Amino acid sequence: MKRIWILAIALAGFSSCNKFLDTKPSDFYSSTNYYETEAQLQQALNGVYSNLMRSELYGQVMGFNFTTTTDEVMSNRTADGDTRGLRYNYDASQTYVAGIWKSCYVGIRNINSLLENINKPTMDSARRNIIKGQALFLRGYYYFLLTSNYGDVPLVLRTLAINEVNFPAATQKQVYEQVEKDMKEAEVLLKDYTVAKVGYNDVVTLTAVQAVLARVYIYWAGYPQRDVSKYKDVITYCDKVITSGLHALNPDYRRIHKSFPRSV
């Protein structure tokens, strides 16, 4: 006696199931549903600016731990722990060393994502160029921080997918060339965006780009690249800042203590 049971349960058709599974996030923004307005581009740029202010960069480490290794500070702290830098003995186990690397690349990912979506919103092209110019300058600046601290570093110019984990380092020369390219492009995009027009110093304006380019060239000309041909670019860009007529050296040291606090 043979008994066969066949039981098959078939639910509704496949396509309707797929529609049923198609849900959209409603409580957060993703790169796919962001960068759609001018305001959102500006917000993404704000995030990149403030990333520079975190403690791993100018909030603490760049302004204190990494500069006070000179004779500016004599510390009475112990030779180990977080104050190691004060005694010229930074090594890879120091979290500040990894912190600069990480924070720069966090900034770079945000910039790359912003640049990839820069043409998404419909907006005034002059205002778009101002955002794009600042973003390009900041990417160059993050790479300048990276290469002046670490030498050869990976050059990431797009948002990497999560499985792209093996990327080689570019030579320091390639990094400087990219910094130069980004900043020169920024210089063109920001050609009318001067500090006189903006009215404050908290964003990147034309002369900031030019002054930092001069700084990039002088690092490039010096150790370890020793590309002495860049000295003339240093002069060119310093001249651009000087002849802009927007900036002057402080005539009196005491004024720093009088006028600077007032502006804050």
Add this chain to the structure above:
Amino acid sequence: MASMVARVNYDYQSRYLFSASMRADGSSKFAPGKRWGYFPAASAAWRFSSEPFMKSLRVLSDGKLRVGYGASGNNRVGDFAYLPQLQLTSRNFWYSAGNAPLSIGSYIQSAGNPNLQWETNEQTNIGLDLAFFRTSRLSVTIDAYHRTTRDLLLNAALPYGIGVESGFGLKNIGKLQNRGLEFTVVGVIVEKKNFNWSSNFNISFNRNKILELTEGQTSILSGNGTFFNTTYSSLFPYISVKGRPMGEMYGLQFDGVYQYSDFDLMPNGTYLLKADVATNGAARTAIRPGDIKYKDLNGDLQVNNQDLTIIGSGLPKHTGGFSNNFVYNNFDLNVLFQWSYGNDLINGNRYVFEGGLVNNPNLNQMASYANRWTPTNPSNTMFRAGGMGNAAYSSRVVEDGSYLKLRTVSLGYNVPVAILKRAKIKNIRIHTSAQNLYTWSRYSGTDPEVSGRDGNLTPGFDYAVYPHSLSYVAGINVTL
């Protein structure tokens, strides 16, 4: 979540059994195109005891051979984990220009992974069911399985160059293999008119092995986090190495205590560690007699991260249970033992209460610490007060966590029906039971059955874990 299942069963005279199924699961947690997972299963069984040629073998009342294969899926990740997420509420990323109030800034919090898909678990097993004697008084079940889990949904380490703050992202990574053997014996030992004793004994062996980790990775460290004070936060007491079981204990090998013979007496009366004796991680000049000593595995005369090694395994060699039921007239008694053999535990409490932690002096200590090293008591097991060296996990507190527990004893009495009839009560049962009555173990902590850190990668971490409680219950059931 949407699922479809199709199944076929075939049974020929209860002798040949066959079943196959196909399951399709769709989950909205994955990106379009990655949503559906297909999980087939098939099994076959042969009841050889029903074959005509076996009929003469009267001692065997039932015999069945089973083989099976099955796949199943796991989608336990957060909703929309496949999408990159932007954070707009963190004021750390807001910016103010021109003395204006802070304006919103966004930053990319997670990279997202559009390739996330179902984690798949494949199991092949072979089993044998045997029952003996006319009433099947004795039955034996043997099962062997081989399980492979692939595309595990785990948080994988990312290079910082990707630009994700946390340095982690969800991926389908790795491959894990579990192989095991399980035996169960059930028998009625005594079967008399007013006394019955039956037993159930089971033992299982499981071995696991990491077959693959994420791209180019050979090990994962785990189990870090704050532990009494933050000095230990960045240390990892567990490691999972490719080709080895997961979640092995990782640290320095404890090598006793520095004795006077390890030192040269200096003219000023202090002791300096001899040049051919390895340090314990602290500076050579700072080490004093009575300080903790670790094995210098690479022979460079200093103990550091390069001397870390595997110091124990949190996974047992075998576990099992032994249950006995006695019935004598109206009394019944159940006694259950359970055990685990061959697993180690990290007794984290001993860091704090047997020598103290770095940066936390002046804590109360356990009585055992009275036997610590002093100039007149050259102990080699416990360092002097304050001699704990740098923060490190070490084999000093790794202990054998094997145990045998008397898990349950329950005794019941049913009041005879003849007495109850007059009171018009159907049934009265008086019962009492106790849980976790006694533990046989060499472990020095309160309870060897602990896991203070979540997850499979950190088995057997005991730090201030609440022990299984001993409980007594008594009751009367009355049915009217």
